Every structure is written in C-alpha cells, then in structure tokens.
Amino acid sequence: MKFSANLGFLWQDRPLPDAIRAAKAAGFDAVECHWPYETPAAEVAVALKETGLPMLGLNTRRGDVAGGENGLSALPGRDDDARLAIDEAVAYAQAVTADAIHLMAGFADGTDAHDTFVRNLRYACDAAPDRTILIEPLNHYDAPGYFLKTSGQAIRIIEEVGASNLRLMFDCYHIQLMEGDLTHRLQRLKPQIGHIQFASVPDRGAPDRGEVNYGHVFDVIRDMGYDAPLGAEYKPGGPTEDTLGWLSMMRS
Numbered sequence: 001m002k003f004s005a006n007l008g009f010l011w012q013d014r015p016l017p018d019a020i021r022a023a024k025a026a027g028f029d030a031v032e033c034h035w036p037y038e039t040p041a042a043e044v045a046v047a048l049k050e051t052g053l054p055m056l057g058l059n060t061r062r063g064d065v066a067g068g069e070n071g072l073s074a075l076p077g078r079d080d081d082a083r084l085a086i087d088e089a090v091a092y093a094q095a096v097t098a099d100a101i102h103l104m105a106g107f108a109d110g111t112d113a114h115d116t117f118v119r120n121l122r123y124a125c126d127a128a129p130d131r132t133i134l135i136e137p138l139n140h141y142d143a144p145g146y147f148l149k150t151s152g153q154a155i156r157i158i159e160e161v162g163a164s165n166l167r168l169m170f171d172c173y174h175i176q177l178m179e180g181d182l183t184h185r186l187q188r189l190k191p192q193i194g195h196i197q198f199a200s201v202p203d204r205g206a207p208d209r210g211e212v213n214y215g216h217v218f219d220v221i222r223d224m225g226y227d228a229p230l231g232a233e234y235k236p237g238g239p240t241e242d243t244l245g246w247l248s249m250m251r252s
C-alpha cells in the first residue's frame with residue numbers, strides 16, 4: 001500500500017519544503033497539504049523535485065478564519081471571493097503539479113448554499129480540467145454547521161454537477177464519525193472516490209488505536225483494487241517521527 005503524508009498535520013513544526021523532505025526520509029510515497037499559500041510555490045516545487053514525491057492535493061483558502069469561516073464555495077452571495085480562492089488554488093496546483101484541489105464549502109445550509117456550491121464546483125471543474133476537484137464531508141463535532149456533512153449528500157452533488165473531474169474525498173475519520181459502515185461505503189463509492197484519508201477515531205491520532213481497525217480497512221481498500229496513496233491526515237500530538245510505528249508495520 002502507498003501512503004501520503006498530510007503536511008497540514010504531520011511535521012507542522014517545519015517549513016513546508018522541509019516537511020516534504022521529512023516525509024521522504026520517513027518512507028512516505030507522496031505528500032498532500034492543506035493551505036500552502038504562505039510558502040512560495042517555487043520552493044515547494046524544488047523540494048518535490050528533489051525528493052521525487054508527488055503532491056496529491058491542496059485546499060482552497062477558508063476565507064476569514066478568525067471570523068469563523070471554513071471555506072467559501074457554498075456561501076450565498078460570496079461567489080467572487082470563492083472564485084478568487086479557486087483561481088489561486090488552481091494556479092498553485094499547476095505550479096507544484098498537485099493532482100487535486102479540495103474545494104472547502106464553508107458553514108452554510110439550505111437551498112441557496114446548495115445552488116451556490118454546485119455553481120462554484122462547475123466553475124472549478126471547468127477552470128482545472130486537468131486536475132481532480134474534491135469535495136469532503138466533515139464531521140459535526142469538529143466542524144458544526146459545515147455545509148457538506150455526509151457521503152450521500154456529496155454523491156448527490158457530484159451527480160448534479162456532472163463533471164468528469166469531480167470526486168469524493170473519503171476521509172475515513174469524518175465518515176466513521178457521521179455514518180460508520182466504512183467497509184461497505186468504501187466498496188460502494190469506489191467509482192466516485194478521488195482520494196482517501198484516515199486517522200484514528202475519535203481522537204484523530206495515528207491509525208494504530210481507537211474504534212476503527214485500520215488493518216482491516218486498508219485490506220478492504222487494497223482488495224477493492226484502489227492503489228492510490230492513502231492520506232495520513234492525523235494530529236501527531238508531538239514529534240511526527242514518534243507516531244510512525246503504523247507505517248513501519250505496514251512496510252514489514
């Protein structure tokens with residue numbers, strides 16, 4: 001199995017280019033990030049080239065985080081801001097050859113939010129036909145009021161948008177907290193899945209503890225013929241190197 005280090009959480013204590021080098025040294029096959037925008041894309045591109053690791057994805061900006069925003073793409077009346085964030089993410093993804101862009105929906109609800117999200121997703125899918133656009137349901141403990149809550153809602157939106165480059169970010173951590181039934185859900189949704197992430201549940205730590213048996217989940221993913229790197233998106237709560245026993249076990 002291949003694994004991607006999510007550098008939004010792992011090696012957060014280092015500048016992004018050094019975090020990429022640390023991921024390589026630890027044996028990851030790929031990297032992904034959250035919001036890389038404070039680091040010049042050229043510096044990230046150099047570290048990617050040096051290590052040979054692909055950058056799987058990045059997120060659109062969340063907007064005014066201090067003011068409580070967590071994404072712009074489903075906020076009615078904010079299309080201009082959402083599209084600036086999309087344009088920025090597309091340009092950055094092209095500069096570092098990131099495969100995917102996760103469009104953060106934001107805190108919103110109702111028909112207007114749905115229509116706004118669909119409109120902005122169509123805009124993003126057209127703006128980046130050579131990238132995958134991802135949408136990710138977030139759980140209601142960490143992100144209460146987030147527009148996209150479940151895989152079912154995400155699939156209905158993907159079908160309505162009807163773009164060939166729009167896919168589901170299946171984060172096992174969020175989906176376990178909201179819906180459970182990971183095995184069947186992964187198998188059923190495989191055609192719509194663009195990326196898979198994981199962390200222990202409920203504490204969002206390394207995948208070697210908690211209520212989800214990741215040994216089983218990784219077997220299911222392998223057996224369903226999914227061979228893209230899986231995103232380790234967990235909070236190490238200390239030096240990342242101290243939390244990588246699971247990776248050594250998977251490699252042995």
Ligand SMILES: O=C(O)[C@H](O)C(=O)CO
Pocket residue numbers: 034059102136138171174197233
């Ligand atoms: O929190 C997550 O699971 C995400 O993957 C993310 O990108 C930021 O919300």
Ligand SMILES: [Mg+2]
Pocket residue numbers: 136171197233
């Ligand atoms: Mg995630």
